[in-house]
């Protein structure tokens with residue numbers, strides 16, 4: 001991809017997230033042994049403790065993203081794990097304790113389809129009881145077959161995070177072309193059709209998303225499935241160092257942005 005997008009600034013040209021996914025996959029997927037890049041694997045405190053693998057690479061460039069700079073520089077960060085090595089690493093993290101939950105988080109876990117589709121049967125056959133897959137929905141929206149194949153695993157629960165409900169909001173907050181906003185909504189339709197276990201989250205922090213857009217998002221979700229709207233997980237933007245850097249680069253006055261939280265940035 002010409003001009004691989006790094007940090008989004010007010011002058012960054014909007015990009016096509018599918019093209020960015022393809023370009024990123026050239027860097028973070030190793031097709032010959034189904035390996036993919038991760039920065040680390042350890043127990044995270046969320047969900048009451050969960051073994052977490054942090055994936056390298058994303059087809060979006062959200063201004064509020066907390067992921068480290070492996071998002072912008074996937075070629076410099078992380079190391080390759082085969083599916084077997086990844087599941088072993090997740091299990092090693094919890095072996096001595098009582099935790100039986102695992103997830104892939106970090107940037108975008110659905111990059112490297114062949115890798116993920118090789119990891120999931122291993123998880124299904126493991127002693128892990130549940131597996132959380134956190135996604136922005138770009139690839140599940142573009143590829144109904146992918147959504148269907150992931151949905152067949154009983155231990156998998158998907159958390160799909162929406163970034164916007166208008167093309168303008170999507171372009172402003174992700175740097176991607178506004179019309180790509182439809183892909184995550186298409187992903188929801190694909191997951192509903194596949195009867196996947198999933199719920200929807202959304203970055204509805206009022207400092208980022210106007211109330212009218214939030215209402216539009218909830219209405220659109222309710223039109224697809226009332227339960228999804230009722231169980232919507234609303235996200236807040238926290239002042240991680242990476243987030244502050246990205247908001248600043250995007251032209252946001254971060255001191256004002258975080259002043260309501262009483263934080264000294």
Ligand code: SF4
Nearest residue numbers: 058060062065107136
């Ligand atoms: S917030 Fe998620 S979808 Fe957005 S750039 Fe970061 S990792 Fe990608």
